[in-house]
Amino acid sequence: MTLVLSSGNSCQVCGSERLRELVSFRELPRVTSDARPWPAGGRLACCEECGAAQKIVDDAWRAEIAQIYRNYELYHQSQGDEQPIFSGQSTGPQPRSALIIDYLDGALTLREDARVLDFGCGTGSALKTFSGRHPRWRLYGAEIRDDARERLVQLPNFVELYTCDLDAIDARFDLVTLIHSLEHLISPVDTLIELRRLIGDDGRVFVQVPDCAITPFDFVIVDHLTHFTVESLRRLGERAGYETVAAHDALLPKELSWIGKAVASRDRPAATPHKGMDEIRAQVDWLNAQVRNSRELARSSANFGIFGTSISGTWLAGAVDEEVDFFVDEDPRRIGREHMGRPVIAPDNVAENSDVFVPLIPKVAAAVKSRLARQGVRYHAPAEIVR
Ligand SMILES: [Zn+2]
Secondary structure, three states, rough: OOOEEOOOOOOOOOOOOOOOEHHHHHHEEEEEEOOOEOOOOOOOEEEEOOOOOEEEOOOHHHHHHHHHHHHHOOHHHHHHOOOOOOOOOOOOOEEHHHHHHHHHHOOOOOOOOOEEEEEEEOOOOOHHHHHHOOOOOEEEOOOOOOHHHHHHHHOOOOOEEEEHHHOOOOOOOOHHHHHEOOOOOOOOHHHHHHHHHHOOOOOOOOOEEEOOOOHHHHHHHHOOOOOOOOOHHOOOOOOOEEEEEEOOOOOOEEEEEEEEEEEEOOOOOOOOOOOHHHHHHHHHHHHHHHHHHHHHHHHHOOEEEEEEEOOOHHHHHHHHHHHHHEEEOOOOOOOOEEEEOEEEOOOHHHHOEEEEEOOOOOHHHHHHHHOOOOEEEEEEOOOOOOO
16 A cells, blocks of 8 residues: 655656555654564555655654664674675675775776875764875865764774865865765755855765665665665766766675766756566555564474674564574674674574574575585574566
């Protein structure tokens, strides 16, 4: 069932007022982007014109966001360090920003003393990587709070942390990066328009966001307002007055990367065909099925565990609640600790006669299942998304 919204909300991507709410989303438990369980009650809509999925910005959502950011603890489980990316070919796990800087070094030709602003710099982990790689870059950060200042000023080439509104920044940059920040913004188009002033004609904007076409778990993250696909990211950038220099989904798993440069004049981008509502409904149904199936499994299992302690594992544990006995994780920094009051166990140490649900996208979950399943320990992967 869907509901046409009352006026006042317009699509974050294309500006259309034809947003439709997907009511089945309201019953889904949620999670915050810093991995805390959050109750059901969110509102998800799909734009009938461009197909983009997005949260409905109403008073309830604004109040939730304010509450989340008051207590925000990015990467709290590993003391402020980035989660490593385990990519098949590399020599070992690397921080995500190391892979991003590798990519930017290949895609852009920046001068040696480039001025670089990380918009939404969080704890400063990307700036730290940039600083190590490019000691002559002059680095700036922008964030809503100044908690990271103490860490940032230790970087030898760090210049300034802005906690003001964008329009109060009077500086020019060769590169502005938004690494997992655009999806949080209440008006991403306005921010991108404002950033055009800061990069001038020659600067570049780099955006990294989750890919909701690959991972429906993005929808249940309360403080993610806009849920991007490669098409909608490109479309938003073009609506904000940029030309797409690069857009792709191969840099990091389940994520999208986009580089834009400002264009002086532009045509409104043509509407692209989209699956829109049907696609998003299929993904929300798939999330609801995981909640149902894992609750059922937890009730009938002697020993019920959840694979992973990040976003999706925390989300599902919040949904199943007291019937979760343990978590399974392969990250050595998490093994042996507690998460949500339950032990975090290495795969080898899971007790016999256990069931472990793997809340990951079907292909990845199936791979985990076939890699870890052993005598007496049953891993359960979600079914394919029925589109
Ligand atoms: Zn739209």
